[in-house]
Amino acid sequence: MRKATALRQLRVLITVSALTLGVAGAGGAPASAADHGCPAGEVFATNNTAIITDPADPRLRTRLTRFDHEVRGIIHANGARPGASELLDGIFWSGDLKQATYERSREFDINRVGRDGLHHIAGVIAKQYHQESVLTFRCLPRTSPETDAAEIQASGVSATRLHDALVANPEARDKLGGGSVTLDGRLVLVVPRADLSPAEKFTKDLGVDWNTVEVRYGEGEFVS
Numbered sequence: 001m002r003k004a005t006a007l008r009q010l011r012v013l014i015t016v017s018a019l020t021l022g023v024a025g026a027g028g029a030p031a032s033a034a035d036h037g038c039p040a041g042e043v044f045a046t047n048n049t050a051i052i053t054d055p056a057d058p059r060l061r062t063r064l065t066r067f068d069h070e071v072r073g074i075i076h077a078n079g080a081r082p083g084a085s086e087l088l089d090g091i092f093w094s095g096d097l098k099q100a101t102y103e104r105s106r107e108f109d110i111n112r113v114g115r116d117g118l119h120h121i122a123g124v125i126a127k128q129y130h131q132e133s134v135l136t137f138r139c140l141p142r143t144s145p146e147t148d149a150a151e152i153q154a155s156g157v158s159a160t161r162l163h164d165a166l167v168a169n170p171e172a173r174d175k176l177g178g179g180s181v182t183l184d185g186r187l188v189l190v191v192p193r194a195d196l197s198p199a200e201k202f203t204k205d206l207g208v209d210w211n212t213v214e215v216r217y218g219e220g221e222f223v224s
Helices: 004-010 065-077 115-128 159-168 170-175 193-205
Strands: 041-045 081-094 099-111 134-139 149-155 178-182 186-192 214-223
Touching: 041 115, 065 081, 065 099, 065 115, 081 159, 099 159, 115 134, 115 214, 134 149, 149 193, 159 170, 159 178, 170 193, 186 193
Parallel strands: none
Antiparallel strands: 041 099, 041 134, 081 099, 081 178, 134 214, 149 186, 149 214, 178 186
């Protein structure tokens, strides 16, 4: 989402998925994913290219309104249908800087899109906003052979709480790299399926009751 360092840390955070070479529903699973409780595809993206280490940096207060409109236009122009969009506060651990970095981004729901179309849309966003890569997630049944990731959502987590937990837990920051929180306090953590156990432990360490957590399974990808 930002630079190579942040992306390496993010790789376990948010997974990617379903793309179409501008043709909605082409390739992969059917365009609709309503039966999985989430949209056909999700894109996690930003127009930020800087490394931000100060939580009081004014750039973290942006609502990315223009970016939201522009990405919706990209989605529509490439044959898909834009759904809801939500602001995220991301907190990631930089191994190079030995400190937490911050980023304001948006998650975009995309409907009427298949694997190839989602991939193409993410690639367009990456190129237009000079991102090293853009993350996508495509919901799939847990038993699908394409399922390689999980998206964890849990209420009651603030950005400050996530920051403090990440800084205090060397194992979690090395394994997971970081996470994102919505403005209303919902943790969004997308991880490789193989790392679901440490992600569950980290979520519990945040004080979240695992019985209240929503876990979605699917396919994740970074698109350059």
